[in-house]
Amino acid sequence: MAVAAAAGAVGVPAAADTQTAGAGGSQQSDIVTLDLYNLTDIHGHIEPVFDKYTSEAGLSHMACYLGKARKANPDSQFTLLGDNIGASPFTSGTQNDNPTVEALNKMGVFASTIGNHEFDKGLDVLKARIDGSDPTHYAKINFPYLGANISGMGTYLKNYRMWQSPSGVKVAFIGAIEDDVATKLFPGTVDSLTFAKPVPVINDLARELKTVGGYVTGADGSTGTEKVKADVVIAMFDNDVERSYPQMGKYVDGLMGGDTHKPYYFTKVRGAEGNILSAVASGSFTDNLANLQLKYDRKAGKVVDSAAVRIPAAEVKKCGDDPQVKAVTDAAAAKSESIKNTVITSKAGKFYRASQEDANHVKGENRGAESTLGGLIGDVMKNSFRTLDNRPIDIGVVVAGDIRSDLATDSGKITVGDVFKVMPWSNEINYVTMTGAQFQKLLEQQWKELDAKSSRPMLKLNFSSNVKYTYDPARERGQRITSVLIDGKLIDPQAKYTVAGSSFLLSGGDSFTAFGDPEVKASKRTVPNRLDREWFGQYLEKNQNVQPRKAKSSVGVSVKEEPLKDGMVKAKVSLRGLSFSGVGEPRVEKVTVKFGANSVTASVNNTLYDPNAAQYSAIVTADGIGHTDTPADVSARVRCSGRAGQTVHIPLTVENEAGTELVGAVQGLGVDVTCPAADGSVAGGGAPGAGASVSADKTPVKVNRLVRTGAGVSAILILSAGLLGMGLSLRKRKIG
Structure with a gap:
């Protein structure tokens, strides 16, 4: 896997490898470079924002950059991946996101995948935006929305849109969205719609477009009357790109994604059938412009190279403003200024x-x-x-x-x-x-x-x-x-x-x-x-002087037991979720784990990068910012003299380097050790096994632990009685 670099030229897109002459374009080379620009998750962020915390180009700078890109390489196209509107900042949000729609209408959008936020105000409003039936309240969207795996929207959504580039390369864009849309909306919002599993829909439609064909959309927006086979198929899948690209079949030449707000740039990675493709997700809020760049060999009839290119907002800004789009955003800003x-x-x-x-x-x-x-x-x-x-x-x-x-x-x-x-x-x-x-x-x-x-x-x-x-x-x-x-x-x-x-x-x-x-x-x-x-x-x-809290309220604690030896209870303690991630926010660098009367100090890893961010094994994206790389070894001595049949609790607590308590004794975490009865038997019947450890007074003891299934890592965190009624059970058994 390779991550592409940002565009090399300062403020101006690099020229294409091909030259065109007239409509349909005769070329000096069989290799056609396609620059397929895209944005995802704009969410109404139409204005530029550049400060020490944020870099967002806004739509006027984006439009300028795209205009120059099209002049540098006429074989360029621009698409969106959904969530263009909804959850928007003040300027657009207070005006029904009409400024965002009006600005995008002036940017030459070829097509957009439908996002879950397009449904925020309900199906009637979405349809009014698409067909222009309520111009008083909602500006008409002048580009098509794609949702190949959605049934129930009739002609309001299309499955794909095919573009014939000036060099004659036919590129089909398939739009689809993950089938979890209903969970992200008010219950009932999309009950009349059906969302099929998107990956099979994408792969099947890609095969059909390349082997059977589809209809090209003309420069005037009209649809052709005869089917033609697509040369290139791009999946515009509104979902996590890192999870999606390994599922793309051999008929998919490139992937654009979104939804997670995370920038992804994967150059030449493997799809589901060993096929090679590149995949991008710009990020969110105009923080980057993505370019899925493909090189198509017309003689060989296939894509021979590709790259995922990130163009940061600061680079886009150097182009300046597009006058038409800036007029839209300026008018919207003026309208909202006094309140904002x-x-x-x-x-x-x-x-x-x-x-x-x-x-x-x-x-x-x-x-x-x-x-x-x-x-x-x-x-x-x-x-x-x-x-x-x-x-x-x-x-x-x-x-x-x-x-x-x-x-x-x-x-x-x-x-x-x-x-x-x-x-x-x-x-x-x-x-x-x-x-x-x-x-x-x-x-x-x-x-x-x-x-x-x-x-x-x-x-x-x-x-x-x-x-x-x-x-x-x-x-x-x-x-x-x-x-x-x-x-x-x-x-x-x-x-x-x-x-x-x-x-x-x-x-x-x-x-x-x-x-x-x-x-x-x-x-x-x-x-x-x-x-x-x-x-x-x-x-x-x-609360004029309100300040952020100094410590996390949720902390991850995992404990792996070790065999008792010489009357000592030993365990390995792993911690996560100790730190906040914002600029200047509290980061725990050292953590002290107290176990009974003993304590041990461990270093904390505050990395914000997690190669498994979209997997079950994730740490950083599963509240693990601030974690211990290696478990802390803790131990405590158990004395059972005079405590026959009783349970001895060894508490476990956690503090940061400032002495702030992150996990307190009142939370009941720790180890319970059951001392033997006077006759030498352990609770639950039977004598201790041959491997049972003996405390300093030579009396066999037994550790109680919580029941677990699956992974085989035995947790020995014991909850107080107040939580045992919540479905957590305790099993007693011999050590050894």
Whole structure:
């Protein structure tokens, strides 16, 4: 796998290897260079943003660059990968995303894959955008949307669109989206649609387009009347590129992707049938322009070379502005300016979303990790309002995907527009009543099934500061939560807690089906008068000097036991999720694990790069920022004199280098050792096995451990009795 470099020329695209003359183009070479530019996940980010935190070119600079690229190489095309609108910043979002549509209409978009956010306002609004039936409210989209694996939209979506380049190469673009769309929308939004498995649809249609043919779209937008075979097929698959390219069959020549907001640039990697292709995802918010560059040999009738090229926003900016697109964005900005610049506070700290990096240290969003900004919004959800019958909210929650921008300025000044960037959804706020056991189930659902309802191994829930929990990533999915504290006390599985958050999440969005439990669903109520971002703004007004929390609220702790020897209980402790990832945010460099009266200090790896980011084995994207590379060896002596038949608890706690407690004794983690009865037998019957260890007083002892299945790594974290009623069982057996 190779990662392509950014475009070499400064501000001007490199010239093509071919020369054209007239329509259809006679050429001096059999090799045609196709520059297939693409953007994904624009989300209404139409304006340029360049500061120490963000680099976004905006659409005016993008349009300028694309214009020069087409002049340098007429065999160039421009497509989009979906989520062009929805969850947008203030300028576009407050105007129904019409400025984004109007700007894209002037950029020569050949086609766009449909994204899940195009459905945000429902099918009727999407259809009105496509057919122009409600121009008063929604600007008409002048380019086609593609969704080959979607049934139920009639002619509003197309399966593919074929372009004949000036050099005569016929390139078919197939659009498809992952079949988890319904989980990302309000329940019921797309109930009338059917989403087929996308990969077979793409591969089958690619084969058909190359062997049977399809219809070319003319320069005037008309569709040809006779089928022609495609020379090149590009899959425009709105899904994680790293997971998708190995599934592309031999008829697919290149892959464009999106959805994850992570930039991907894979040059000449292997597909499902040993075929070689390149694959790109630009990133998000106009942070990069992607070029899937192919070299097609007309004599051989095939693609002979390809490259994935990243063109950073700073490079795009050097081109300048496109006058027509800039007129659109300037008018939109002027319309929203007076409201957007209203200052809410001038004293706030810096709050960030979680982030990750690729192998080239290019940063991207990380929805699988806890963040300071998520924690702040959790506090907003808990402390801004009360229930309709005037009871306090017990727990505030926000899912990482609901947070669309950082909230960090050098001056501490936060405006209405800044708040809108963070929470652009216009969601209502709901609250529900859950038992402690149901809340634990909700926590377990953060780990997702990659081959069904999510392309991310984790979608992190961020909570109000009164919630702390530990988890064991080595356990089977559904059994990972090992302790939960609410207001400093172990959660009661039978007690009821009021949980508040966005209407999207509390309706079961992002596959958090615990909110769909009949009892929980029946308890759901709406907080009146304000939307999510309005409650956020009010909270900042009332808490002018709000600062980020100093330590993580969720920490991963895995323990692997070792045989008892000479009365010593020994274990290897692995930790993850110790640090935040934002610029200047708390990073744990050294961690101290205390086990009984003994302690050991270990170094912490704070890398943001994870080569397995889209896999079950992920660390960084599964709340593992700040992890120990090697387990810490801990031990404690067990004395059973005078404790016949009793259980001795060896507590395990964790502190950072500043002495801040990350895992406390109250959470009940540690090892339980059962001392033998007076007759020498161990609890549960029978004498100790031949391999049983003996403590200093020569009395056999036995370690109790939690039941586990699967991987064979024996966890010995023991929960206090308050959590054992939540489906976690304890098995006693001999050592040896």
